[in-house]
Amino acid sequence: MPHPTQHHRLVDVPGGRIHLVEQGEGPLVLLVHGFPESWYSWRHQLPVLAEAGYRAVAIDVRGYGRSSKPRDVDAYRMLELVADNAAVVRALGAETATVVGHDWGAGIAANSALLEPDVFTAVGLLSVPYAPRGGPRPTDAFAMIGGPDEEFYVSYFQEPGRAEAEIEPDVRGWLAGFYAALSADTMPSPSDGPSPHFVPRDGRMSDRFPPHSGLPSWLTEADLDFYAEEFERTGLTGALNRYRNVDRDWEDLAALDGAPITQPSLFIGGDQDASTTWMADAIKAYPQTLPGLVSSHILEGCGHWVQQERAYEVNRLLVEWLGAVHGTA
Incomplete structure (x- = not known):
């Protein structure tokens, strides 16, 4: 309401x-x-x-x-x-x-x-x-954070369409996992595996989401419905394009x-x-x-x-x- x-x-x-x-x-x-x-x-x-x-x-x-x-x-x-x-x-x-x-x-x-x-x-x-x-150009810095088997999530978001292909088939499920991955009461522990901030090469970000089910305590089903309905309508490209401008920002803001x-x-x-x-x-x-x-x-x-x-x-x-x-x- x-x-x-x-x-x-x-x-x-x-x-x-x-x-x-x-x-x-x-x-x-x-x-x-x-x-x-x-x-x-x-x-x-x-x-x-x-x-x-x-x-x-x-x-x-x-x-x-x-x-x-x-x-x-x-x-x-x-x-x-x-x-x-x-x-x-x-x-x-x-x-x-x-x-x-x-x-x-x-x-x-x-x-x-x-x-x-x-x-x-x-x-x-x-x-x-x-x-x-x-500092250095952002994409160069982010590339150094990853390793031979994984890449930093900002690098993963750079290629137009790549993250969208992961997220948009199940927007609600992906959002639930992403919100849980960064919430104190549901984030994965070190024993669960590598951080969700790093994406396996040729894999998906959601591969690193918490293995357990359930929403974080701050997020109701109705809240998740609201977010999911917004992104199901708009897609994720506009949101992800923020990440795709980090080098332009570095140039634009040199002063x-x-x-x-x-x-x-x-x-x-x-x-x-x-x-x-x-x-x-x-x-x-x-x-x-x-x-x-x-x-x-x-x-x-x-x-x-x-x-x-x-x-x-x-x-x-x-x-x-x-x-x-x-x-x-």
Whole structure:
């Protein structure tokens, strides 16, 4: 059932249209999801932020849900997604916003703050730590992570059509396995075999999903139905095209090499999430890379889907941070 005070809208942006769901009145908070998700990933945050006095807006990122799905792969480069975010703020009649992102949404949020600092005056990052642009070309770096018998999942996602051929025959089943693989209460243990972040050569990512059945505790059958119905309708290509632009982003954002984010910021990660543990050095570098950091939190016993796995804690931390940023704490 739709929430009676939530409103769905389509707004025009230079690249087409963005679907969003908004709730509440007050300072604008733009919520940006990751892969493979939806505006619905913020279902627990929208009413809480609205009750706290904010205009909470969760978007379907370009390529997802009811938002536009351009055919060209390079239409999903970071510059385009940042432009979408800024255009959404303008379409909503606002001049500034706080932007909060999870997973790929964290990267989109971070670059929104870097490229549009007059629009995005504070930034919250969930699950994926901020690391400034730099280092070798991303696909070269990812190629070195794999071995003769397996490849890193980002490399697996690079070839158009390859991951789609695995996922789209059974979208619901694949999503259930993927969500479970990165959730603290259902992720595979080392005794179950290699990490699902690595794909067997000539194999499938789902070969590394948890061998047991059952959904993670945060995901109901109805929640899974929602996600599955969205991707059965749209396909996965738009979502996967984000991964297929990592080299273009590296080239496009060369001027931001090593750039810190100076706006007030927040980080929330899970201690069971590979995104957090693999990037521990990025978190240690926050005094230099996030000089405006207000608070950083690692949630014990939490996996990748932080705002869904630990909605109460994340809501509390978001409201506290927003209160500090807006002087209402």
